[in-house]
Amino acid sequence: MMIQLDFEKSGGLIPVIAQDIQTGEVLMLAYMNQAAFDQTLKTKKATYYSRSRKKLWTKGETSGHVQHVKEIRVDCDLDTLVIKVEQAGGAACHKGYKSCFFRMVTDNGLKIVGDPVFDPEKVYK
Amino acid sequence: MMIQLDFEKSGGLIPVIAQDIQTGEVLMLAYMNQAAFDQTLKTKKATYYSRSRKKLWTKGETSGHVQHVKEIRVDCDLDTLVIKVEQAGGAACHKGYKSCFFRMVTDNGLKIVGDPVFDPEKVYK
Numbered sequence: 001m002m003i004q005l006d007f008e009k010s011g012g013l014i015p016v017i018a019q020d021i022q023t024g025e026v027l028m029l030a031y032m033n034q035a036a037f038d039q040t041l042k043t044k045k046a047t048y049y050s051r052s053r054k055k056l057w058t059k060g061e062t063s064g065h066v067q068h069v070k071e072i073r074v075d076c077d078l079d080t081l082v083i084k085v086e087q088a089g090g091a092a093c094h095k096g097y098k099s100c101f102f103r104m105v106t107d108n109g110l111k112i113v114g115d116p117v118f119d120p121e122k123v124y125k
Numbered sequence: 126m127m128i129q130l131d132f133e134k135s136g137g138l139i140p141v142i143a144q145d146i147q148t149g150e151v152l153m154l155a156y157m158n159q160a161a162f163d164q165t166l167k168t169k170k171a172t173y174y175s176r177s178r179k180k181l182w183t184k185g186e187t188s189g190h191v192q193h194v195k196e197i198r199v200d201c202d203l204d205t206l207v208i209k210v211e212q213a214g215g216a217a218c219h220k221g222y223k224s225c226f227f228r229m230v231t232d233n234g235l236k237i238v239g240d241p242v243f244d245p246e247k248v249y250k
Binding site for chain 2: 003015017019023024025026028029041071072073074075076078080082093094095097099100101102103104105109110113
């Protein structure tokens with residue numbers, strides 16, 4: 001069934017929050033256009049639109065760290081998604097951490113609170 | 126201490142994911158500019174920039190449903206935040222649900238999976 005999301009509000013892209021379905025940890029935020037959303041629905045693998053590369057990007061196509069989409073939630077304004085995923089390889093962040101949000105704001109600046117899962121130099125050759 | 130976020134990539138605004146610090150549930154996504162971020166740091170109450178009203182907006186200023194900010198996480202690109210909050214009133218969504226993401230995508234369209242916490246017509250008079 002067709003679900004009409006509001007892609008126009010932000011120029012064709014909506015923010016998508018990827019959340020670990022087991023732990024609830026927020027892994028990353030990326031963007032989808034209509035084509036990325038359609039491909040994600042069809043393949044059940046998270047596919048985003050890369051704003052820097054200006055093309056569709058299936059998470060894990062280089063690293064193998066695919067996100068298997070188990071549930072999709074839509075917000076009240078139909079312009080933001082939460083996708084609940086199983087994260088292959090245990091890490092979503094290209095810097096080797098489980099979550100991209102591995103740093104906490106403190107009175108003394110940023111403090112790393114996540115543990116590294118892999119070495120980016122070995123994964124992204 | 127000054128933390129330099131990348132507000133310029135998206136025209137002065139960064140997406141901010143508000144997450145219930147107890148349950149890990151994603152409550153909502155909104156945006157901050159530098160002034161909203163500074164005010165949030167200072168007051169420890171989530172303050173966003175409203176794209177529709179084009180001004181700062183302290184969550185709960187009308188409804189009383191303030192978000193007390195307990196922890197702030199920054200992503201690898203310094204352009205997205207997760208704020209872990211205690212949600213006053215038990216609901217973040219202006220439609221009366223705990224989370225704005227109260228609907229799930231199914232093969233038969235959107236299905237409501239959240240429980241309503243309050244009646245919007247009584248809160249927003």
